[in-house]
Amino acid sequence: MDDTSLGIWGVPLAMLAGAIRVSTPFIFVSIGECLTERSGRINLGLEGTLVMGAMSAYGVALMSGSPWLGVLVAALVGLLLGALHAGICQLPRVNDIATGIGLMLFGTGLAFFLGKPFIQPKAPNLGAIDLGWWSSIPQVRQALQVNYLFVIGIVLAFALAWALKNTRWGLIVRLAGESVDAALAIGASVDRVRLIATSIGGAFAGVGGAFLSLYYPGSWNEGLSSGQGLMAVALVIFARWDPVRCLWASLLFGAAGAISPALQSVGVTQGYYLFSAAPYVLTLALMIATCSPERSLRGAPGELGAVK
């Protein structure tokens, strides 16, 4: 690939390509975490879920020959890990932050342990939709290779935002997150709502992992995830607990990750690593600007212990 032929235009194009290609796991992980946090619980273990999802999807795709079966199994594995987190956290006096980190270690360890046999072989990949057929420039064509999961992720983000706002189920999730008393008053079981929300959040993260191993980079190895699962928490805060804003934030994070190599390819070699920190600096700046000692972050679920 020769980005220099496009001159400086190669940079925004590479960012667009990066946003489309890299952001899918971010989208799934962040809307999953968003749902979990809206129900009043934080799950820091999604990194482990993501890696487990990637491993199981790859393993199943390899053995069955069907990548979509792999995606399904990844979602199931994520569901189970989410349920495990929720089940442990609802015991009295158990710290959800520490449990999340513990499960992150457990998930990644287990994935490397069980995934050892899958490092060499090549599993079938998920296909892509070619939206760049109209262009004769190879970079544009490559940038517009859109994976199905990317599209599903976008639809899911809007669907989740709609459901949270307009359905009875969404109302109960929000109640569990905002005020346990209010949720109890309408007869909802807070523990059960959080169990379901955390499990579904885990399933989303598992699918995000499946994208990593089955599409881009598209193989299974121990260095597959570059911390996308961990970043989910930052993303959700950046997006202020709104699924659609999670989507934009994921695209932004994906694009920001693509800046460094793109700038390098047009000859800018100074300071580009700092760009990869930009999303976090922005998130932190946003928190500093909108918090005050009197109240916590605007948009934060009231029962979310971790941001009180």
Place this chain on the structure above:
Amino acid sequence: MTTALERIAVPLLALLASALLFGLLLAVYAQVDPLEAFALMYQGAFGSWFSWQNTLTRAAPLILTALCTALPARLGLVIIGNEGALVVGGVAAAAAGIAVSGAPPVVVQITMALAAMIVGGAWIALAGGLRQWRGVNETISSLLLTYIAIALMNHFVEGPLRDPSSLNKPSTFPIGDANMLGTITGTDVHWGLVFGIVACLAIYVFQRFTTWGFAMEVIGGNPKTARMMGLDVGRYVLLACAAGGAAAGLAGMVEVAAVHGKANASLAVGYGYSGILVSFLARHHPLAIVPVAILLGGIGASGGLLQRRLDLPDAAVVVLQGIIFVAILASETLYGRLWKPKAAA
């Protein structure tokens, strides 16, 4: 009496449950005799002087990074930016070491340690300060600061501080063999272990026997009461965060000055995250941190032997660590409930 018994019985139960689960995984999935595996693990972790040295070397960074969570936890703060403080500390140490590399080794080492502790301390103090004055949640901000720290490390290691001869793995210039910390006399264990144990002892004495330590306990118990007593809560928050960050920064310095000889991506290999869990398992008690870190270091050390003898993936020990963490954290819920049925009867 029962509470003392509980403090031993509950973690033991959790460890037993973890061993059962892990044994089941080995027997069912890997077709390995679990008892043989556990015997090998004991051998690999504590069976010989050689394995003890391996274990202690692995425990050293965990002790120091655990303090980064344990100290602020005394005030009721949950800091999880240990990895970030370690990374900035390591880079600061390397930069300082290169800057004064002509000086006598002792001067170089002290400069490196000071630079690492100041930068690491400031890093976590920033999270504490934001909490105190802007109400920014310290858990999230310290996590964000970790990502920023890793990006900064990449910037310095690939840019201003890069040694052009480090091709495969971009690194800073080496600090020089003469300036390395070396090992404790007669062993292969580096001095980081001594730093960690001394730090834990010092912090225990500070918390237990000084007015400041008592003030911190009051703040952790009830910040409102502390304010009414006229305690300057903000100052203590900053102090605890800075001290914790300094400990993690020192861990970074030890990684540079005793292990790698330079700063590179090997700094961010997860000691910080393990440190968080060590602190939680030790219930943030400085003296409990040392044995917990040694136990986990031992499990890590035994991975090589499991791999060689039983052909298990090296990640097997990570799985066991994960199971133990989750089991012990979940067992917190048992306190005060183990003997309840009897009391009621």
